[in-house]
Amino acid sequence: MSKVDLNKETGPREVFCGLTSIVWLHRRMPDAFFLVVGSRTCAHLIQSAAGVMIFAEPRFGTAILEEKDLAGLADAHEELDRVVNDLISRRPEIKTLFLVGSCPSEVIKLDLATVAEKLNSRFLGQVRFVNYSGSGIETTFTQGEDGALKALVPLMESTDDEKLLLVGTLANNVEDRFKKIFNNIGITNVESFPPRQSTELPKIGKNTKVLLAQPYLSDTVRDLKHRGCEIIQAPFPLGVEGSTKWVLAAAAAFKINELKVHEVIAPLANRARQAIEKHKEILRGKKLFLLPESQLEISLARFLHNECEMELIEVGTPYLNRDLMEEELNLLPDDTKIVEGQHVEKQLDRVRASNPDLVVCGMGLANPLEAEGISTKWSIEMVFSPIHGIDQAADLAGLFSRPLTRNQILTSKSLATH
């Protein structure tokens, strides 16, 4: 393992909670509904993060706890029952309903598992209920997807068929491209989890080889292992390097000749490297500071350093699973400073002191840093844009070069005084 410099920090944070992942999960599974059992804050958080107003009726909502629900848990369970009934009658097309726990529901110990169980027997054959927690006292941002997927694992049937299972939400077009590449190298049985329809869960078993598309799925991976799946160790498919090694790792697991893989990938990789070139011109030698948010930070840092020649000042991550990230850490330059957790004030002190050219951060911090004359890239775009795979590598680089280009165009920073 490379000698990265691992640090931990605690303190006040500036990170979303796991509820936010509903924003992309509901798009991935259009037949599912996500019902948060929480407070007005939860509802306000999701609508603020998701641009809910564009939907006639979104496929997520909040059962807002009121004072009387806090008084007696029995009543709260009954109330939730009523809300679910109303919802199902209003939205009969829902096939899977996720009951999503929140900070307040966890603190008052609302037992969503029991509620889900009861509802499952009542709506048998019509709607399936699963529960997980997206609470901010247990999860950050992308970890909500980990919870949702973990909750689905017990519903996956068993099979001994050999297959490659891509785990973690991908944009549909990216998923299609990956499947094509795998087919071209000779892996034909490729499925994705989560699937595009919540009811079409892939079957799994001892001949299922799991290839993670996203780095934030620790709990899901553990449960898939328990079901006998083999976890393929690989870096994550961001950038040409990561994507190539990712495909190679899958090929090795299926005992496919490395040369065959290179034959398929080389033209794509060459094309992508060329496309990255113009962004590299802008990014080369620039100092990068990543604040923690999505757990994609380590892979992004690896891509931006190895393929775009950026200089890494600090790589923040809300949580570090060293097993899952081992391949990524090996690809980072020695002495890369990684900070797990956050003390947002101290971290911002370090940002200012290190005079970075670009800071990757959340939306709450972006404009304030810009106002201080520090260029930023908001990290939430990473989870909404198709950035995975060789074909998207240049687009990914473009997300980081654009703010710098823009600064050059506007030249005088005096335009942006506050």
Next chain:
Amino acid sequence: MELTLWTYEGPPHVGAMRVASSMKDIHYVLHAPQGDTYADLLFTMIERRGQRPPVTYTTFQARDLGGDTAELVKRNITEAVERFKPKTLLVGESCTAELIQDQPGALAKGMGFDIPIVNLELPAYSKKENWGASETFYQIIRTLLKDKVNDIEKINPKRWMSLGRRPKVNILGPTLLGFRCRDDVIEIQRILSEQGIDTNVVAPLGSSPDDIARLTDADINICLYHEIAETSCEWLKRNCGMEYTTTIPIGIKNTINFINEVHEKLDLPLTNQEELEHKSKLPWYSKSVDSNYLTGKRVFIFGDGTHAIAAAKIAKDELGFEVVGLGTYSREMARQVRAAAKELNIEALITNSYLEVEDAMKKASPELVLGTQMERHSAKRLGIPCSVISTPMHVQDVPARYSPQMGWEGANVIFDDWVHPLMMGLEEHLIDMFKHDFEFVDGHQSHLGHTATKGPENKEDEHARGNNSIQKKGTVIWTDSGRAELTKVPFFVRGKVKSNTEKYALSKGLPEISDETLYDAKAHFG
């Protein structure tokens, strides 16, 4: 438990953040888990603020719950005071912290700081954002003034005369994330200074705790937004005898009423009454012949209490519209909104559910919607022109240009903002009417997108055609001749003719509407 797909107001601590972020030299320690930090982006993204809200989130986690979360609170308070050196510290909790009952406000008070500490108790499971803002503003004023008010005499609004200075007022209520507050304040200050009235303090927006401490230097208060400032104005009246104005200066009539109210309270003679009529272009623009077509336009209004009531009055009295719907999500102002609706002979819609609002909008079949960002989206789906008049808002409701709602310039802005979408609506009809003409370029894009090139009427037609076989009770079928005749009716009355004819057919028990039925109905209604 209430199923909510979208909510007009955030939780009460977001209201507290609006007040804290509006002010200077103040810091808010919020006992809350990490997810609550989302609220920062409301300020940095929607308002494009270049500063973070002055808020420290204690960020407690599940593993802290077994241990000493109170210690965590204290550590965060100490760090925040050292780092930000606020002149006043607000301490409170969000929904989850309320459940674990650490009482951070009481803890802070026991820590021996020599700055005022405001303990915010904002019940997250029963109250909402505007209430939270109002309560926070009130608690700040109370904390900073409670000792002082015991020593001062009751404030006589006429005291400026004997003190030998110009009259001085406070402008209370404007906050960040309020609708056009930034510009309203400038406009109102401009109007007051024209009358020889000085502004003592504007708060919360732009004020510091030092400013709050000198609120009592003013002769009267101006309550600019009832939702935020009424409680504070009441307290200042009760404790210092400070009078406050209640007229909201939105629209020409109410701007004049407002100026009169201020003058009466101050016992200041109003010397330029007649000039006032000509300060805004709205009255003339509304009177000019071009605006004739605005007469009786059906308008549906929904928003916060202050802006909804004001909009109804302007729509009816100053633009000659017909108000066909009026409602609010501000339960605190339900009584006033009901009264305003009663005057218009309609029933007020008081609700938090945007779906209910959308249904009411559909039923009222308005030609213009005045609402929040949500109503803008609903209206877009229904193909109805809309102008945004109230929070909740989006980034486009914080325009770069000077764009108040209040005062003379506010009236100008309102005329443009409301009439412009209607003219675009008119254009839609023209597109619809002329789309079969050979001169018409097929690629002409509607500003409403592809949904709008068929109007709502046509969609209904399609609906009716699709349902010919399963005719619902209470509906009638348009025959081909009837439909053909209807398309010959000028577009601006077509909707009315259609509904009148259907009403006529139903009342006569006719199953179908032919061209003759249409003329029968025309004769019947005259």
